[in-house]
Amino acid sequence: MPRSSSHHQRQSSDTFIFDTTSRGRWFQQELGSYGGGGGAFQGWLGTRSSSLRKNDDDRVFTSGLLDLHSFNTELLPEGQIFFDESAEDILGDSRLGTKFRGLSESQVLRSSSTDKERANNVAKIKVVVRKRPLNKKEIAKKEEDIITIDSNSLTVHERKLKVDLTEYVEKHEFVFDAVLNEGVSNDNVYAETVEPVVPLIFQRTKATCFAYGQTGSGKTYTMQPLPLKASQDILRLMHHTYRNQGFQLNVSFFEIYGGKVFDLLNDRKKLFMREDGKQQVCIVGLQEYVVAKVETIKELIEKGNAARSTGTTGANEESSRSHAILQLCIKRSTDLTESKPARIVGKLSFIDLAGSERGADTTDNDKQTRIEGAEINKSLLALKECIRALDNDQGHIPFRGSKLTEVLRDSFVGDSRTVMISCISPSSGSCEHTLNTLRYADRVKSLSKGNNSKRDPVSSSNVRDSTVLNSGSSILSQDDTFEDEATNVYNEKNRFGWSKQLEREPSPPMIVDRVPSGPIYEQDRIRKTNKRVDGSQLSSLEDKRKIESCVKHVNPPQFEANHSVPDDDLNALLKEEEDLVTAHRRQVEETIDIVKEEMNLLVEADQPGNHTILSQKAAGILQLQTQLAQFQRRLNEYNVFMSPGNL
Ligand SMILES: Nc1ncnc2c1ncn2[C@@H]1O[C@H](COP(=O)(O)OP(=O)(O)OP(=O)(O)O)[C@@H](O)[C@H]1O
Numbered sequence: 001m002p003r004s005s006s007h008h009q010r011q012s013s014d015t016f017i018f019d020t021t022s023r024g025r026w027f028q029q030e031l032g033s034y035g036g037g038g039g040a041f042q043g044w045l046g047t048r049s050s051s052l053r054k055n056d057d058d059r060v061f062t063s064g065l066l067d068l069h070s071f072n073t074e075l076l077p078e079g080q081i082f083f084d085e086s087a088e089d090i091l092g093d094s095r096l097g098t099k100f101r102g103l104s105e106s107q108v109l110r111s112s113s114t115d116k117e118r119a120n121n122v123a124k125i126k127v128v129v130r131k132r133p134l135n136k137k138e139i140a141k142k143e144e145d146i147i148t149i150d151s152n153s154l155t156v157h158e159r160k161l162k163v164d165l166t167e168y169v170e171k172h173e174f175v176f177d178a179v180l181n182e183g184v185s186n187d188n189v190y191a192e193t194v195e196p197v198v199p200l201i202f203q204r205t206k207a208t209c210f211a212y213g214q215t216g217s218g219k220t221y222t223m224q225p226l227p228l229k230a231s232q233d234i235l236r237l238m239h240h241t242y243r244n245q246g247f248q249l250n251v252s253f254f255e256i257y258g259g260k261v262f263d264l265l266n267d268r269k270k271l272f273m274r275e276d277g278k279q280q281v282c283i284v285g286l287q288e289y290v291v292a293k294v295e296t297i298k299e300l301i302e303k304g305n306a307a308r309s310t311g312t313t314g315a316n317e318e319s320s321r322s323h324a325i326l327q328l329c330i331k332r333s334t335d336l337t338e339s340k341p342a343r344i345v346g347k348l349s350f351i352d353l354a355g356s357e358r359g360a361d362t363t364d365n366d367k368q369t370r371i372e373g374a375e376i377n378k379s380l381l382a383l384k385e386c387i388r389a390l391d392n393d394q395g396h397i398p399f400r401g402s403k404l405t406e407v408l409r410d411s412f413v414g415d416s417r418t419v420m421i422s423c424i425s426p427s428s429g430s431c432e433h434t435l436n437t438l439r440y441a442d443r444v445k446s447l448s449k450g451n452n453s454k455r456d457p458v459s460s461s462n463v464r465d466s467t468v469l470n471s472g473s474s475i476l477s478q479d480d481t482f483e484d485e486a487t488n489v490y491n492e493k494n495r496f497g498w499s500k501q502l503e504r505e506p507s508p509p510m511i512v513d514r515v516p517s518g519p520i521y522e523q524d525r526i527r528k529t530n531k532r533v534d535g536s537q538l539s540s541l542e543d544k545r546k547i548e549s550c551v552k553h554v555n556p557p558q559f560e561a562n563h564s565v566p567d568d569d570l571n572a573l574l575k576e577e578e579d580l581v582t583a584h585r586r587q588v589e590e591t592i593d594i595v596k597e598e599m600n601l602l603v604e605a606d607q608p609g610n611h612t613i614l615s616q617k618a619a620g621i622l623q624l625q626t627q628l629a630q631f632q633r634r635l636n637e638y639n640v641f642m643s644p645g646n647l
Pocket of ligand 1: 131132133135182213214215216217218219220221222353354423
């Protein structure tokens, strides 16, 4: 499309109107400047091609600046939504320029209050989990389905080996707003997630729906059909319930890749974000399309999807390496004869987040992939923080934590709704990722003030129930003891509002599962008190160590009161998690020292039965050393996070 370098008003944006008579041709039309003017809006939805021509002087339109807020933020006064079941379809209706008629005042009030009631019934934050079926690769590798679902609760059955190589299953139970099993169709996913939100966007609500989960867990599969289905419903509402009321549907589609914004509907044109004096975020030159038909939206979505950045990860050959954001914006022009630009009424944003695989999984990948991973993780962390701040009605919302949250800023203020769909793989090979995803979801859920009180205690701490398959004793069977002790010791909240209990499970890139987090134990070294010991005597040493561990602890990292600078928040958050990992690492090192001492005692004791115990302990040490290596990798990942270029 031709462009000129002519000056343009900062509030104008490229808006395209689809010509319903000539499929596939787009007409670009300038919306007019901020505050009106231009009268160029007469050719919108449903008008015939004759009115969809360029301006008479054949002026070429420049790429403008789409202010996501400014020229649309003056929202409709309450009670202006009218219902007229018998009116004609909004499209092609020549009466568009007239005021709405046909309803009595009482009808209007009734309709409005019904909609408000409905709006109040839709939770501010809804967390839904979707389990996908095992895929061919997983079946070929004979991986098991380790997820069971019962209504809105879900259990992960994690197979674990004790240090003495006995196997047991650790159950992790979670409760969410909804849990969808592998048999659930995309239609049902829509009905459970977005459908209830759609009517609200005609009521001045901004809603965000995003999918979260490890690479290959089904985020794109889940997200892709949603905007289309939502558009269908929106258009249906516009054509029926809200017909002749001046509503229009605008579509834009862009991605955030490596901290940069690209327009997926305009040849991946690089876009820039600006913040105006009112701290409103604008994406300069983002193209918006005014659409009236579902087929058109389908074409746009396909076009945008084809332009997305994908790469290959270990788990998904066509992995999304970017966050893709598709926005359906409802605007309204109350009186078209007054040539005022349409104003935003509500907005529905769909975000297909990039895969949340951790640094540890990307060791084989190149630097670019690792940096992508760090960038992705940073935005996920920031997103979680924003949702938390939002739901706690916190004055300060750390939007600046990432480009993603900056772009979504307007979806976090005012009357907003957030739907998070956590996608999980059922396979045993993805167990740790699945737990990470569920913990992230659990945290998002727990962020809700409303949810805290209603929350099922079972879900709040991923209460565990370890079932021993093949019992055996081991000094290193720590999974079943430390965490519970830790929970009892600390339950106060840190400055981010998380209880230490929740903090035991760090954010996605840093999940440490096998070693207890939370309180940091200062473990006394076991002294050699007895030259002749056997395996059974060691258990008393173990008990002693546990008791001492429980009593002697140092305080977890403390942070100063909340600062108002957003980046400081994120930095502090990352630092806090880094400290936790360092603490875990130290604890593992100390455990290794203790086991070595015990092994020395066993060697010195030189009893016949001790050889088996010794080899079990050696295996245990190997396991712990593997954990140490993992910690190191995760700390390296943090270094990428913390590097000045990334924060
Ligand atoms: N619920 C499901 N039912 C059937 N197949 C599914 C389901 N979810 C995902 N799949 C299949 O699994 C594969 C990976 O899914 P998808 O690309 O959506 O993962 P993703 O989470 O978006 O990955 P990435 O983050 O790497 O982009 C695809 O082939 C997809 O068709």
